[in-house]
Amino acid sequence: MSLLDDVSIVVTPNGYKAGELYAVVPVPTEGAEEVNDKDFLLTGTQAENTTGTYWTTGTGWTISSGTSIVTNGAIYSRLSQSLSFDLNSTYQVTIECSQFSNGYVYLRKPRGSESDTTLRVDAVGTFKFTLQALTDIDEIALSIGEAGTNLTISSISVKEVLLASADMDVTRETAATRVDEDGLVNYAEVLGDEEITDGDFPTGTTNWTIEDVWTISGNSANGNGANGSSQQLVQSSVFTIGKTYKVTYDIINYVSGSVFMPNVGSSNSGNQTYSEYITATQSDFKITGINFYGSITNISVKEVTRDNVPRIDYTGGGCPHILAEPQRTNLITYSEDFTQWDKNSGTTITLDSLISPDGTQNADLIVASGSGSRVGDNVSIVSGNTYTLSVYLKNNGGNTSITIGSYTTTQLETITINDEWNRYTTTFVASSTTTSSIRIISSGSNINLYAWGAQLEESYATSYIPTSGSTVTRNQDVFTRDGIGSLINSTEGVLFVEMAALSDDGTNRSITLSDGSTNNIIQILFSSVSNTIRFIIRVGGVGGDNLDKSTSTYTVTDFNKVALKWKQNDAQVWINGTQLGSPDTNSDVPTGLNDLSFEYLTVGNNFVGKVKQLQVYNTALTDEQLLQLTGTSGTDFYESYAEMASALTYTIQ
Secondary structure (H helix, E strand, O other): OOHHHOEEEEEOOOOEEOOEEOOOEOOOEEEEEOOOOOOOOOOOOEOOOOOOEOOEEOOOEEEEOOEEEEEOOOOOOEEEEEOOOOOOOEEEEEEEEEEEEEOOEEEOOOOOOOOOOOOEEOOOEEEEEEEEOOOOOOEEEEEEOOOOOEEEEEEEEEEEEEEOOOOEEEEOOOOOEEEOOOOOEEEOOEEEEEOOOOOOOOOOOOOOEEOOOEEEEOOEEEEEOOOOOOEEEEEOOOOOOOOEEEEEEEEEEEEEEEEEOOOOOOOEOOOEEEEEEEEOOOOOEEEEEEEEEEEEEEEEEEEEEOOOOOEEEOOOOOOOEEEEOOOEEEOOOEOOOHHHOEEOOOEEEEEEEEEOOOOOEEEEEEEEOOOOEEEEEEEEEOOOOEEEEEEEEEEOOOOOEEEEEEOOOOEEEEEEOOOOOEEEEEEEEOOOOEEEEEEEEEEEOOEEEEEEEEEEEEOOOOOOOOOEOOOEEEOOOEEEEOOOHHHOOOOOEEEEEEEEEOOOOOOOEEEEEEOOOOOOEEEEEEOOOOOOEEEEEEOOOOOOOOEEEEEOOOOOOOOEEEEEEEOOOOEEEEEOOEEOOOOEOOOOOOOOOOEEEOOOHHHOOEOOEEEEEEEEEOOOOOHHHHHHHHOOOOOOOOOOHHHHHHHOOOOOO
């Protein structure tokens, strides 16, 4: 018997989308489609060659040409279809909204129970809801939730969930950066579908509006440089105003002049691929040429989503990890534009002089030959609070000894920089409540360096938060997955995590399996006690914890492989190939485990840290298997889930 015979959940740095981190195992399985005429393709509400109707439409609902349209319908008016649900089974409901103006509709719960207007369809997009048939359900229904609602539904699907997914829901509601596989600092983001039609001009001027100085041939738009100050290359109705997009295009056959996009400050020239992020202020896509002599092709526009996107982080190189961080605010208001900072008269700052750690040319050059050179920003700090200043620096032939920190409260640290980009940090406890000069260079001489990405935050350093004129807050990452009781064996099993803390900061940071409350839990956490990993089994919420073990033998900021096994009268803890103490022969087991969370539920204690792999087993593994699972040296272990899968000829799909 191999380990893979018993693994029921595997979460690794894998695929993702906005709001969801995909699990490797299990591969979810769904039953057949339950809805008749799911795409509204039949005429009116009448099913062809069938007695009766599929859809019933209330006031304001109409069905036409493959859509169901709500136009100023009466509140609570419904679109419904009779279906037969199996009692206690779970169903996936998927609703496609193709057009939206205002209001919302919501998925109704079974008749006789309360309405749940949180299950909303209130924008263009795909909405997925899980519906469990705990009572008799005889229909699928959408209700209008607000008077004046106007939207279009293009599809409603209902399928029974035969094998649940362990994909984790991710909530953050803000953008956040990470280090990607190329070592670049950038936003974790998801790109939408292509918004441009004929971006390489396969059909000439079709879909494009051009001025007469442009010509289109050879799969490119060509400028002849003879037009003076402006050329316009336009495609209509590409953007939705207020949304953010990634725009890419190639300049080829370049001779002279430049091109730029409205709302983007810089102009581009020379043969290469250009990439811009813009927030749309108009619906039309435009590229303007300034005496441009050359060609443009491969134009692409895709909507960018950054909120709630999970972060797969490669900090330090090697295998990636899932990054979960606490809420933080960058108190520096101009993190990349150091011309906005205070400096002495002998110091010069040149914008956008070098490629920065984010891969674009936006790092500033700072030069000063005399003594007493300084570059600082005034920030309010509070007495007794801990702050960490971080900044990316790269020497350009100047002094390698630089002093950074809080000048006003004389809490400075001397660092040594080199000719590679590195992120330097200094931590201090504010000695007074004041407006302090936070300096990346303080009283230096012979300064010649590049700077980028300054950040001041309370507590320890976290991932970079860009700012451009105001402070910016990144919310906490929250990872949860409920309704997966079929994947967790409450009677026996193992929770295994390879994890590292961001800091030994004196807080509790938990990963739990639970019944949705704190009554029945399997819990692994970084303890509030320094460098301590703690393991808890709680049964019935009565009389405290059934099992509570901890160890301070390990450094929590290092990656450790930890496993908690539960079984009646045989609970065990394993760390890095070693069993912690003896098995607990008086242990009980929890009931109703159906929730996996990077938190301790109602009490909080959200997990913040790094996770390389998480696995749940539905049997209590043997000592030999636990050694294989958690070992860190020798031959009786696997470095990663991928290595284990390969060794045991397991195929990941």
